[in-house]
Amino acid sequence: MSTQREQDEARIRQRIDQIVEGIRAKDLDALRRIYATDVVSFDVEPPLQHVGIDAKLKNWAKVFTIFEEVSYEVRDLAVTAGGDVAFGHCFGRLSGTLSNGPATSGMWVRGTFCFEKSDGEWLIVHDQASVPFDIASGRGVTDLEP
Numbered sequence: 001m002s003t004q005r006e007q008d009e010a011r012i013r014q015r016i017d018q019i020v021e022g023i024r025a026k027d028l029d030a031l032r033r034i035y036a037t038d039v040v041s042f043d044v045e046p047p048l049q050h051v052g053i054d055a056k057l058k059n060w061a062k063v064f065t066i067f068e069e070v071s072y073e074v075r076d077l078a079v080t081a082g083g084d085v086a087f088g089h090c091f092g093r094l095s096g097t098l099s100n101g102p103a104t105s106g107m108w109v110r111g112t113f114c115f116e117k118s119d120g121e122w123l124i125v126h127d128q129a130s131v132p133f134d135i136a137s138g139r140g141v142t143d144l145e146p
Contacts, residue, residue, distance in 0.1 A: 008081035012088060012115055012122050016077060023072040023094070026064040028057050035124045036116065042128040044109060063094065070096040074111075075146045084117040091146040092129065107131065107142040 002010075015034055022030035032053060041050040043059055050056055063070065077090040095106035114126040131140040 005081055008086060008117070008122070009079045012079045012081060012086055012113075013077065015115070015122055015124070016074060016079075016088065016090070016113070020072045020074060023060070023063075023070055026070065028060060028064075031060055032057060036118065039124055040126050042126075042130070044129045044131065066099060067094075067096045068099045070094060075108075081115075081122075086115040086117075086122065088113045088115070108144060108146055 018030065018034055021027075022034070035053050035056055037053045038051070039053055039056050041056045041059070042048065043050055045059060045062075050059060071094070073093045073095065075091045075093075077088060079088040080086060089110070089112045091108050092111040093106045093108045095104055097103045109129040109131055112126075112128045113124050115122045116125045117123075131142055132144065133140050
C-alpha cells in the first residue's frame with residue numbers, strides 16, 4: 001500500500017508526462033489543463049516573467065509555429081510532494097524539425113516546477129526554465145549535457 005505522498009509524487013510525474021505528450025501533439029488545450037490560471041512562468045524567452053495561463057500558452061503556441069514536428073525530453077526528474085504543495089526539477093530539451101526544414105537537437109535547460117493541489121488536482125503554479133551563463137562574457141551556455 002502506497003502512502004499519500006507516494007501517490008501525489010506519482011501523480012505529479014504523470015503531470016510532467018502530460019506536458020511531454022501535449023508538446024509532442026502540439027495540443028494547447030491539453031497543456032492548459034496542467035497549469036493554474038494564474039501561473040507565473042520564468043521562461044528562457046523575454047520578458048523576465050510570463051503571468052497567467054494565456055501568457056504561458058502564447059509561449060507554447062510560438063514553439064508550435066517554429067517547429068513542424070516537436071519533441072520534449074525530460075531527464076533526471078526529482079519530485080517532492082507535501083500536503084497541497086510540491087516541487088520538481090529536471091533537465092528538459094525541445095528538439096524536432098523546424099518549420100523551415102532543418103532538424104535541431106535543441107539545448108538542455110534546467111527546469112523547475114512548483115505545484116499546488118486544487119480540488120484534488122495538481123496544477124503548475126510556477127515554472128522556470130534556465131541555462132547557465134558564463135560570467136565573463138554574460139552569455140548563456142547552451143551546449144552542456146546532463
